[in-house]
Amino acid sequence: METTTDRIIIFDTTLRDGEQCPGATLNVDEKLTIARALARLGVDVIEAGFPFASPGDFEAVEKIARTVSTEEVGPTICALARAKKEDIKAAAEALKPAAKARIHTFISTSDIHLKYQLKKSKSEVLAIAEEMVSYAKSFMDDVEFSTMDATRTDPEYLYQILERAIAAGATTINIPDTVGYTTPSEFGELIKGIKENVPNVDRAIISVHGHNDIGLAVANFLEAVKNGARQLECAINGIGERAGNTALEEIVMALHVRRQYFNPFLGRDPESTEPLTNIDTKQIYKTSRLVSSLTGMPIQPNKAIVGANAFAHESGIHQDGVLKNKLTYEIMDAQSIGLTDNQIVLGKHSGRNAFRTRLKELGFELSDTDLNKAFVRFKEVADKKKEITDWDIEAIVSDEIQQAPELFRLELVQVSCGDRARPTATVTVRTPEGEELTDAAAGTGPVDAVYKAINRVVNVPNELIEFSVKSVTAGIDAIGEVTIRLRHEDKVYSGHSANTDIIVASARAYMSALNRLYGALLEKKQREEAVVN
Ligand code: KIV
Ligand code: ZN
Numbered sequence: 001m002e003t004t005t006d007r008i009i010i011f012d013t014t015l016r017d018g019e020q021c022p023g024a025t026l027n028v029d030e031k032l033t034i035a036r037a038l039a040r041l042g043v044d045v046i047e048a049g050f051p052f053a054s055p056g057d058f059e060a061v062e063k064i065a066r067t068v069s070t071e072e073v074g075p076t077i078c079a080l081a082r083a084k085k086e087d088i089k090a091a092a093e094a095l096k097p098a099a100k101a102r103i104h105t106f107i108s109t110s111d112i113h114l115k116y117q118l119k120k121s122k123s124e125v126l127a128i129a130e131e132m133v134s135y136a137k138s139f140m141d142d143v144e145f146s147t148m149d150a151t152r153t154d155p156e157y158l159y160q161i162l163e164r165a166i167a168a169g170a171t172t173i174n175i176p177d178t179v180g181y182t183t184p185s186e187f188g189e190l191i192k193g194i195k196e197n198v199p200n201v202d203r204a205i206i207s208v209h210g211h212n213d214i215g216l217a218v219a220n221f222l223e224a225v226k227n228g229a230r231q232l233e234c235a236i237n238g239i240g241e242r243a244g245n246t247a248l249e250e251i252v253m254a255l256h257v258r259r260q261y262f263n264p265f266l267g268r269d270p271e272s273t274e275p276l277t278n279i280d281t282k283q284i285y286k287t288s289r290l291v292s293s294l295t296g297m298p299i300q301p302n303k304a305i306v307g308a309n310a311f312a313h314e315s316g317i318h319q320d321g322v323l324k325n326k327l328t329y330e331i332m333d334a335q336s337i338g339l340t341d342n343q344i345v346l347g348k349h350s351g352r353n354a355f356r357t358r359l360k361e362l363g364f365e366l367s368d369t370d371l372n373k374a375f376v377r378f379k380e381v382a383d384k385k386k387e388i389t390d391w392d393i394e395a396i397v398s399d400e401i402q403q404a405p406e407l408f409r410l411e412l413v414q415v416s417c418g419d420r421a422r423p424t425a426t427v428t429v430r431t432p433e434g435e436e437l438t439d440a441a442a443g444t445g446p447v448d449a450v451y452k453a454i455n456r457v458v459n460v461p462n463e464l465i466e467f468s469v470k471s472v473t474a475g476i477d478a479i480g481e482v483t484i485r486l487r488h489e490d491k492v493y494s495g496h497s498a499n500t501d502i503i504v505a506s507a508r509a510y511m512s513a514l515n516r517l518y519g520a521l522l523e524k525k526q527r528e529e530a531v532v533n
Contacts, residue, residue, distance in 0.1 A: 006266045008255060008277045009231040010248065011045040011207065012038050014291060015060070016080055017245050018235035019049075022492055024295040027519065029405075031060040035068045037290050038236075039075050041283040043248075045102065047233075050080040051094035052087040055527060058094050065098035076100040076142065083107040083132035092139035103136040104174070106146035109153040109161055122157055130164045137169035145170035146209065151182040155190065159197040166198070172205045172231060173198075177220060180213025180243060188223035195228045207231035210246040212238060217246035222254060226265045236291040237299055237306065249288060249305040249337070252279045257332050282338040286362070286394070293398045296485050296494020296513075298468055305337060340390040348382035355393075362390060364397055374400045384500045385477045395472045395479050395498040399508075407432045407515045407522075408458055413507040415446040425449035427507065429457045432518075447506045454507065458514050460521070462486040462493075469502055482509040486517065493517040 015031050015038075018024065026034070031048070038046050046068065051058040061079045069077045077098040081087035083105050095101035107129055108118055114125060129145065136143045145165040147158055162173050175194065177187065191208070195201055208224040210217040210233070221232050238247030255262055255276045263270045288306040292299050301308040311334040321328030345358055352375050359366060359374070366374060377400045382388055412428040426440040427450065439456040443449030451464065466485040471478040480502035485494045495513030499505035 005205065005230045006268060007230075007275075008225065008266075009044045009205065009207075010042075010252065010277050010279055011047065011078070011231050011233045012041075012043040012235065012248060013047040013209075013233050013245060014038070014235040014239065014248075015064075016047040016049050017209075017233075017241060018239040018291075019295075020241050021239050021244065021295075021297070024239055024297055025491060025493065025516075025520075026294060027516065028056060028060045028063060030294045032063055032067060034236075034291060034294060035064040037283070037287045039068050040280070041287050042278045042280045043075055044278055045076045045078050045231075047078045047080060047104065049094075050087075052081060052084075052090040056523070058090060061091075061094035062097065065095050065101065069098035069100055072099055074099065076102050078102040078104050078144065081105045081136070083128050085132070085135060088132060088136050088139070092136075095140070100142070101140055102142040102144055102172075103140060104144040104146065105132050105136050106148050106174075106176075107132070108148040109158060110149035111154065112152065113149050126161055126164055129161050130168045133165045133168035133170050141169075141171065143170050144172040144174055144207065146174040146176055148176055149178045150175045151177040151187065151190065152179070155193050155197075158190075159194065162194060162198045163200055166200045166204045170204055172207050173201075174207040174209050174231070174233065175224075175229075176209035176233075177211060177217075178209075180211035180217065182220055183216060184219045184223040187220040188227045191224045191227040191229050205230050207233060209233040211241060212243040212246065215243075217244075218250045218254060221246055221251050222262075225255070225262060237288055237297065237303070239291070239295060239297055247304070248279075249284045252277055252281065252284070253305050253332060253337065256281055256336070281336050284337040285339050286364075289394060289398065293483075293496045296466075296483050296496060298470075298483055311339065345390055345393070346378070346382070346388040347386060348379070350382070350388075358390070358393060359397065362393060366397070366401065370401045381479065381500060385479070391472050392479050395481060399496070399498040405515060405519060407518050408511060410454075410507055410511045411436065412438075413450055413504060415449060415503055417446040417449070423449045425453045427453040427457065429454065429511075431457075446503050450503060450507045451510055454510060454514070458518070460488070460514060460518055462488045462514070462517060465492065467506070469506070472498065480505050482506045484509045484513055486510075486513050488517050488521075491517075491520070493520070 035046055048061040048064040049057040051061045065077045079091035079095050081091040091103045133145050206229045208229045210220050232251055234248040234251055235245040236248050238244040259276050260270050263272050299306055318329045355375055355378055374397050377396050409430040411430055415425045417423040422442050423446045424442045428438040430436050437457045439453050441449055441452035443452050464486050468483050470481050479498050479500055481498045482505040483496050485492050493513045493516040495509040497505045497508035
């Protein structure tokens with residue numbers, strides 16, 4: 001197994017740590033869609049989930065292992081496991097179909113976690129770590145070991161436990177900043193200390209895992225790279241627990257844009273133009289949009305790399321400079337992350353072939369069924385909107401293809417509103433049993449009226465906790481994208497839809513979230529019935 005590397009291994013945890021962020025819950029098919037996109041993006045390792053945590057997680061890891069890891073050249077599929085036999089066994093079981101698999105086992109090492117959470121002594125934790133790494137090793141060669149809360153752990157103890165884990169067979173040792181507490185120079189020193197004080201460190205890759213609680217996650221990683229870290233654990237759009245994980249697009253583009261600065265730290269010629277990671281940066285924007293729409297986690301406009309304003313120049317001085325020479329105010333090209341220049345590409349006379357060709361150019365590979373569905377939507381939009389841009393096409397595809405399974409189907413939505421009218425909505429919904437139900441309701445506004453009317457038919461209690469609308473392009477005929485999140489018991493479900501009519505988009509987004517919620521309730525019921533039988 002390779003233990004030293006002159007390139008950076010990108011370990012993506014969008015589907016595990018990323019999915020732990022409130023409301024980002026994904027179903028198995030959505031996880032599979034994201035895993036495929038991550039493979040196209042070129043990540044080296046996909047942490048697909050925590051199989052022991054729930055049957056849904058197990059199924060997702062197993063399905064990703066079976067479908068995404070079919071060749072030696074593809075990504076390694078990784079599953080998380082606490083340092084417990086039952087977790088490790090479940091991880092190994094779920095990973096069985098993968099061509100390349102890794103078990104990632106972890107235990108806390110800081111005094112505060114040992115005392116209050118684990119209620120174990122340092123020597124007990126040392127013994128568990130050693131035994132569980134060996135146990136994981138009995139299933140596969142590729143084993144990663146993490147010391148949770150490493151940045152608040154006594155460094156001498158950290159060196160000791162890492163040495164024991166490597167001796168037991170860990171091929172990657174991961175240093176998590178679990179609570180997002182460290183600072184760049186401190187983190188760099190910690191990695192340097194590990195390189196200098198763990199005698200067998202050359203037998204493993206040093207990895208880092210970061211959280212962004214004080215906004216330092218990317219900076220911490222860059223310092224870790226300078227001091228010897230060669231695997232970076234990150235999530236698309238930086239989603240994850242609390243303030244999130246280190247954002248993949250930010251760390252990858254930082255290494256890409258400043259590769260001449262980082263080259264010497266990886267033993268390369270400073271002028272080398274060889275990429276530092278395996279990431280196909282042109283896939284970044286699309287993957288970011290996919291994760292945002294499936295998780296219902298919007299991207300703030302000023303977000304680095306993938307925010308709507310990331311490549312926009314507003315000030316006159318900047319615009320003047322960019323027109324004269326892009327390099328005056330641009331450190332990277334928008335096209336390097338796969339953003340097109342939003343040219344007008346298609347209109348209502350464009351045929352299926354032109355549509356298919358443009359989708360291909362944008363990197364969407366659709367099955368014939370999905371292509372047909374997307375084409376019907378494209379024609380509908382083209383009837384209402386003269387000029388269809390690449391951004392519109394992306395919105396149409398993500399809306400049509402990435403919807404939750406349609407258990408309830410919205411057949412009709414009609415509203416009446418205005419400054420002298422009481423907003424009223426009528427909806428017709430087809431139930432999963434095929435019955436068509438129509439109902440009406442009044443509300444404080446048209447969207448409220450639509451949601452009340454849908455609730456009267458669908459009748460699944462929920463609390464709407466977020467509703468946001470944004471336009472895909474400029475212009476009065478722009479497509480509006482609606483993202484909503486609703487809560488049922490302690491879980492959050494999201495829905496997303498795009499349409500030139502924002503009331504229709506709102507209704508469809510709500511229906512999509514309700515379908516996710518209803519699907520989860522059905523799954524839970526089926527599982528309970530299976531246990532009883
Ligand atoms: O933040 C953390 O410590 C983790 C570990 C499981 C690696 O997510
Ligand atoms: Zn984490």
